[in-house]
Amino acid sequence: MMQSGWTVGAGYSRRSVQAVLAALLVGGCNESASSRGPSGSAAAPPDSVEARFANVATPTAYVGDSSCASCHAAAAASYAQHSMARSFHAWTPDSRVEQAMAEALRNAPTGYAYRVVDSAGSLWQVETRPGDAARPAHELRRRIDYVMGSGRLARTYFTAENGRLFQLPLTWYADHGWDFSPGYEVNNARFSRLLPDRCIACHSSYPVPAPHLEGKYPVLRPGIGCERCHGPGAAHVQARRAAPQGASVAGDSAFDPTIVNPRRLPLERRLDVCEQCHVHTSVAVLRPGRHAFDFTPARQLAAQYAYYKNGGDIDLVSHADRLRQSACFRATAASKAPLECASCHNPHAPPPTRATRNQPCLACHTPASLASRFPVAASKRAHAAQSDCVSCHMPVVKERTVPHGTFSDHWIRVPGAAAVATPSTSVTAGPIDPYFERDRSGAEAPLYRAMGTVVFASLAANGKLFDDAASALQPLLADNTTHPQAFFLLGVAHESRGRAADAVAAFERARALGDERPELLRALARAKLQLGDDDEARDLYVQALAQQPALAWIRAEYADALHRNGDLAGAAREYRAALAEQPSLAAASFNLGLVLLAQRQTAPAAEALLEAVRQEPAYGTALAALVAVEGSDKKVRRAAAFPSPVAAVQPAPAATAFGVQVAAPDRVHFTNTPPQGYVLVSTPDGALQLAVPTNGGGTVTWDLRTGAGRVLAPGLYRAELQWRGAPSPAPSTWFAVLRTP
Structure with a gap:
């Protein structure tokens, strides 16, 4: 599920915030995950656990679920019924579960109302706002093209604009029906919330990303597939096809080095397999050389991300983290059969029923032991073999960031024995708390905390936090030659506070260390414009767009720079190119109208201005x-x-x-x-x-x-x-x- 939305203060660019998040959640590597394999170019050599598996230790391609199903038909058929297998897919009438809306939902801060309508076999979300004497009525509609979520809790929706995916304002909640998507009731993003790589990385099995371009994927696989938990399968498939006909496939009794079997991993690495998607912190900073799609089972998740939660917050950030706080987990962790995620959530089987989900509990807490422990009749009845252990000892709680969302708290405890769990990570002073031990006490812990604070400041639109983060980063980077991303974030902090010269210095240092991403070039161009270096700024925009011509909003900024310097023909050309790639860029359409007015092309100017106002009535x-x-x-x-x-x-x-x-x-x-x-x-x-x-x-x-x-x-x-x-x-x-x- 998408996390709640964020707001941007007047001192900081919304696009700059997206740049920060893209820089941290995509990293500096945008090669195809399926062709390059799991390892980033700057990744550390495999450790002893990773080295056991050929599909992790060396670059290996992904092959897709159909290759797995050819030999593992029963497991594949069973997994297809699992919620994870239905976590992302194209919307079709056959898969529809949504009911019609009785009346539109109104977003009070903006005045826009939203409803869902059927039209020509498709489902559409429609935005309206009534007209009055001062303005005409407004209507925009976007087709539902993709579904994220299995529907067990909710289904949220995405529309495709020239192949790029944007979240829609309304979500279908299984226990409620239609309501605003997470965050939209607070900060209505309308139709502009781009699908981030971090989200699709956990809802679709390793899509092939477009280089340097979030939200657009040349290959987009439905659902979470086999290779999410077993790693890329090309080496395994090749070995099996090369084996003599009739040779048995290695099972649980034989170690197969061509593919990860999570059962062969140490307990913490098994938990990492689950936590790659089931950690929900406010900030995630990628380690050098990593990107959103290259984590594979057997690796340490802490080597992929530095996670940070809100400072002082002991709320849930991970089901596995809550499980670690349970006496049941601690008592069995060193045993051959510890209580872990897979004890209750077998990914190869449908979700357990109310009766069968007690089985892991009864393995230790047998009916006989419970009967002897609870002599009082009422307690004895409550602990009978057919009782529902989970509902009492893992109570359902409200999910704060998801409307109408609930989950079973995985901190297993005796009801009323304690008010809250003891946090498994120490709570420290400051706006963010690290999740992993290495980010609390490791050598680079201060550096990552300062980087995470820049991201947190961007989400909170907090100028003081930008200043604090810049003050912390500056001395830490004095002799640093390995973290261009940290210099980029230092530049973002400076730019957000109007210190253009300091921003340029930081961005240029990041570039000198090898960062040539379009986002870095674009940030440097903006800072150069503030200093009056218009010619160099335009060159930087050209270099950024040469890497990824489909970066429509960067192209629109380049057109702004041409417009500013009087190149009306060039500005009109670039505005039109940006709008051809992303027609919903209303500001680009309006500015195109201004260019055409300056050229005395009144009729096409009026057309561009009308389109801008159709997209954004406030204009x-x-x-x-x-x-x-x-x-x-x-x-x-x-x-x-x-x-x-x-x-x-x-x-x-x-x-x-x-x-x-x-x-x-x-x-x-x-x-x-x-x-x-x-x-x-x-x-x-x-x-x-x-x-x-x-x-x-x-x-x-x-x-x-x-x-x-x-x-x-x-x-x-x-x-x-x-x-x-x-x-x-x-x-x-x-x-x-x-x-x-």
Whole structure:
């Protein structure tokens, strides 16, 4: 299930947050997992456990479940009924479990309403918002193309846009029906929440990722398959096909070195097989040389990720972690048959029934021993052989991040004996706590904690945490030559706080250490633009797009840079290319309209602007606040209101509303502002351009210059009011700058 959403403050770019997460959860390697094999280029040599298995110790290809089923038909047929096998798949009418919606669900903060409709054999999620005198009615619809989740708890949905997958606002909950997807009721991402590699890595067996591009997969396999727990199977299949006809397949009684049998692993490595997907922390930092798709059974999970939970939080982060806290686990851990995940969850069999799930308990707590232990009749009846041990000793609790979600708490205990479990990891001061011991006391523990804090700060939009993380990272990286990712994150922390020169230094250090990912080049380009190095910034964008032309939002930023420097033809070309790849980039469509207006191509400009407002109705306010600026990026000669080519859809702001008006000859007014506040001017992705103090409030005059002293570049902008006690969401409006010669 997707984790809850995050919010981004005005001081930090939403796209930059996605860049941070991509950098950490994808890492620096984006080769095909199926062709490259499990090991990353910089991976450590195999340890003694990994070396026992050829499919882990050496690069091995994945072959898919059909190759397994040809010999293991019974196990494959049984596994097909398991929830894991149905964890991700294309939506089809035949597999439908959802009922029709009785009425639409409304997202109160945004005013959008959502419903699910049938049309031509497909299921669609539809977004609407009623119109009024100031704005037309709005409707967008997206087809349900993929399902994530088996349906036992819930099914959440994804739509494909040119092959790239985005989560939809509504999820089907088995015990409730339709409701908002996790996080959407707090921060409505509408149709823009991209499917991260970290999610699909646990819901689909090793898809082939597009290089440097999350959410788009040339090969996308349904469900979690055999090789998720046994590792890539090519070596095993090759050995079996080469064996003499009639030769037996190695079973439990014989060690087969060509493929991982989890039973042959030490207990903690067996738990790692499960925890590769069943750890739910707020931050996950990849180790050097690792990426989201290269963990294989037999490896240490701690060598793949550094996990961090919220500081001071002793809530569930892993079922296996809760199990470790149980007396049953501790008492049997050193035995030949310890109580572990597979004791109750046999992946080769359907889920246990209410009766059969008691069997692992009864292996130790026999009816005879229970009868002698509980002489009181009521207790004796409660502990009869047919009683349900799990419901009492592993109580069902609410899952905080998933609406209508519950789970069995895997800390096995006597009811009422204790209020909470003793945390298996020590709780430390600070915003995040490490999950693995090596990240609490290891040599690189301070470095990983500081890296994790940058990610946590990005999720929390917390400026102080960015400062704290930068202060911690800087000395740790003084002589470091092995962590380009840490330098990247240091640059992100600096950029988020407006320290462009420090950000450039950190990004360039990451590049010198071998980081040439498009995300790094793009981050460096943005910082260069802030310093006025426009030519170098454009070159960096070109280099980033040469690696992955389908990075539509980076291409749109490149078009912004061309637009800023007066290359209208080049900007129009790049905006159109970005929109061809990702048509839902509403800001790119709006900025294309501005370029066409500057070229006096009124009809195509109106078409682009209309499409932008269709995708994002809030942009309609900018049509009433088009500011035509004559001059250069150093001087405004004249500013004037520009008539909208699509006046019919622009809202008429109320006289008392916060708004933007042109104040000739070279100024802009922000109207109806509060005293002792700020007007924050940001790009559509949230990158702050400047903060204008409102002083005594009322009408505030602005000279169209940014915090760096340059004239605001042409494009679409959001103005938001902030003051002590401001409501959430804060009052905001949109305006656009049209640069004329």
